[in-house]
Amino acid sequence: MPELPEVEAARRSMVRAVAGKTIERCVVVRPVAVRSHTPQRFSRAINGATVEDVARHGKALWFVLGRWALVFHYKLWGVVRFHSQAPLPDKGTSLLLVFSDGSALEFRNLQLSTFHLIKAGDRRTLDGEGIEPLVPTTTxxxxxxxxxxxxxxxxxxxxxxxxxxxxxxxxxxxxxxxxxxxxxxxxxxxxxxxxxxxxxxxxxxxxxxxxxxxxxxxxxxxxxxxxxxxxxxxxxxxxxxxxxxxxxxxxxxxxxxxxxxxxx
Ligand SMILES: [Zn+2]
Structure with missing residues (x-):
């Protein structure tokens, strides 16, 4: 199960890969992972949104998308891979975010991983209320x-x-x-x-x-x-x-x- 170090390393790589890019379309191959919306409503909500930032709370990644935050939790396992050219989904693909420059972020080999789309400003953490170990306030x-x-x-x-x-x-x-x-x-x-x-x-x-x-x-x-x-x-x-x-x-x-x- 990816924990803080893995998720934080992933976050840093994703900031470099996709921050500032606009989502042109979203391909939901395995709808079961999307917990908050139907695939159609999920796609409609995030199409056209810009990835303003990628944040982390605990073991969850937060893609800040203007009005929405897309919260991804690896749970048992998963691979999130950047492609400079959007690939065709294969049997390992769960979800594909395709950006307007033709690049893509692919979520694959997921094991119980979840996506939640929540309104920006919603204070829910979706992952417990524990303190963050590395922030200065954690004395x-x-x-x-x-x-x-x-x-x-x-x-x-x-x-x-x-x-x-x-x-x-x-x-x-x-x-x-x-x-x-x-x-x-x-x-x-x-x-x-x-x-x-x-x-x-x-x-x-x-x-x-x-x-x-x-x-x-x-x-x-x-x-x-x-x-x-x-x-x-x-x-x-x-x-x-x-x-x-x-x-x-x-x-x-x-x-x-x-x-x-x-x-x-
Ligand atoms: Zn020893």
Missing amino acids: FEAFRRALGMRGVIKDLLCDQERIAGIGNLWAHEILFRAHIRPERKVDSLTPAEARTLYRTMRETLRRAVEAGGEPDFQDAFGRAGRYRLAVYGAAGRPCPVCGTKVRGGRLRGRPTFFCPSCQH
């Missing part, structure tokens, strides 16, 4: 308040009502770098550990954005992420810091990974 105090006093630290980091944009993958990478085991209870963190977690969350996400996210993800130009994951999906492989075998398992039904030597 250590704001982070500590958002986490709360009860629950398992990994779950709290992934809770979109608390913190926006972090999912199972980046929660594990952050906790590895903070030397904290995923199953720890939040009220067991020492003040020093909580500060380290805050700092590490921001550092890890920033570096991950700069690297384009995890290696399976691709931005609008087809560039793959270059961040080398330390523990996620790496059960049985040596920890990149100490060489101990990374341990894998399940934490309430979801995959979990940690280094038994580096994390406490």
Whole structure:
């Protein structure tokens, strides 16, 4: 599932690819992904609109289209690819935005991904009310308040009502770098550990954005992420810091990974 670093990397590539362009037509190949409108009304609303900006809230992309915002959520997976010449849709294509200069943005290989067209100025986030980890207003105090006093630290980091944009993958990478085991209870963190977690969350996400996210993800130009994951999906492989075998398992039904030597 693309998380904050991947969606932010995608956003940056899309600003370069399509900001300022006018949508000439829209081809809805798989209407099931469009949740707010019928394909006809969806197309009618956005045809002729200019992409004023591409923003991000949590894990969702917002195409700012004048009166409307087109909100795209990858959910499990998806590829959004820029083409300088609009391609013909194939069986992987879900939706195609064709611009007046002949270029196109293609949404393909979507897995439960959604499109919502909402009125500009509608304050709904569609993705929880959690704080954005990388904005200046997310101070250590704001982070500590958002986490709360009860629950398992990994779950709290992934809770979109608390913190926006972090999912199972980046929660594990952050906790590895903070030397904290995923199953720890939040009220067991020492003040020093909580500060380290805050700092590490921001550092890890920033570096991950700069690297384009995890290696399976691709931005609008087809560039793959270059961040080398330390523990996620790496059960049985040596920890990149100490060489101990990374341990894998399940934490309430979801995959979990940690280094038994580096994390406490
Ligand atoms: Zn280690």
